[in-house]
Amino acid sequence: MKLSATGKVILGMLAAKPRSGYEIKQLVDSSARFFWAASYGQIYPELKKLEEAGLIAGDDSSRGGRQRTVFRLTSGGKRAAREWISRPPEVLETRDEGLLKLFFAGSIDARRAAEVARERGATSRAKAAELRLIAEQVEAAGRPEGPAAEPDAGSLTVLRYGIEINEWAADWFERAAEDLEREATGAVSAAGGR
């Protein structure tokens, strides 16, 4: 069975423990959203499909009149998850509007090129700060359980990656902006040097 993008994140989320669709969405929004988004419009239909395929099973967990279904991996689902994780990664896509603007800045409005780079740097800086906040919350939530709990090792790892790569990108764009400013003001330009 071929897993869809949303199918992959659902199987992964259920590997640690059973959860409802709502919980999956919360977890995706904190920590995974920055590299693998999913909306309710994808999650609920996909839960049904995965159940039909026998990879997950739903158990009713309504409290009072409030309906709730928690899903868990079946043995087939566990197998599918292990199978998926052992295959080499395939999807790696980016849509980066700031980079696109920088790409064209020279031909559309050369005087703004440095500004465009600076803005893109600010975007990365802000993203890093946002992820740092989330990471702190995850760390704080994990600590009370004490050692050996290791609440979300993977979650913290990818959050750190997100923080560090965004800081790196912010620095890069700031340097690029400085270069562009120097070119624009004085400087003979032309000469190949970056």
Next chain:
Amino acid sequence: MKLSATGKVILGMLAAKPRSGYEIKQLVDSSARFFWAASYGQIYPELKKLEEAGLIAGDDSSRGGRQRTVFRLTSGGKRAAREWISRPPEVLETRDEGLLKLFFAGSIDARRAAEVARERGATSRAKAAELRLIAEQVEAAGRPEGPAAEPDAGSLTVLRYGIEINEWAADWFERAAEDLEREATGAVSAAGGR
């Protein structure tokens, strides 16, 4: 008028000079594809829409029996392009399957976590090499025109970004893999320090 993702890349590509749909696709595939993809199935219909909206105009440029239409920005199109580039960037999305696997590796198959990180590092390393090749081609193609030509300053800038960030990511994942290996083999683990 609201520009679609493909509309943005088309306006940008035409800002430097008039081009056919086919040429736009070639240019996207070299240099822009790694952060802003576009397929024929998007490009040709979008060219029609942009023409209807008065942002671009097509001139017949068929040679012999081979049909060809080159499009250029109208004054409205130039305005739209400048307007777009001066707005703060919005879209910044990533789909990173290797990171997603690393995220879940601990709960799905802890023994493979290091391997997963190593594979993701290799992916970035390969991507960097691929972009380096393209950058060399772009540099070589630009040189004969001599100085003052500056064939694709923006293109080289974003390619360098792509190369450097992928090298950075490759290093990061390799370090992460080493940490995970150390944790897996000996080590008391638990203790928070990375």
Next chain:
DNA sequence: TTAGTCATGTAATTGGTTACATGATTCG
């Protein structure tokens, strides 16, 4: 009591890829 959050779901629309279909020209 009302705002917030828990909880599930669908419909409309948009965005995008892949595959298909067609045909001319050019270069080895």
Next chain:
DNA sequence: CGAATCATGTAACCAATTACATGACTAA
């Protein structure tokens, strides 16, 4: 002459967001 490349386009399908719709429970 055959393969590669130039060149344009459509149809089927899949992916995904947004907005909408509904309702219960909880804490201020």
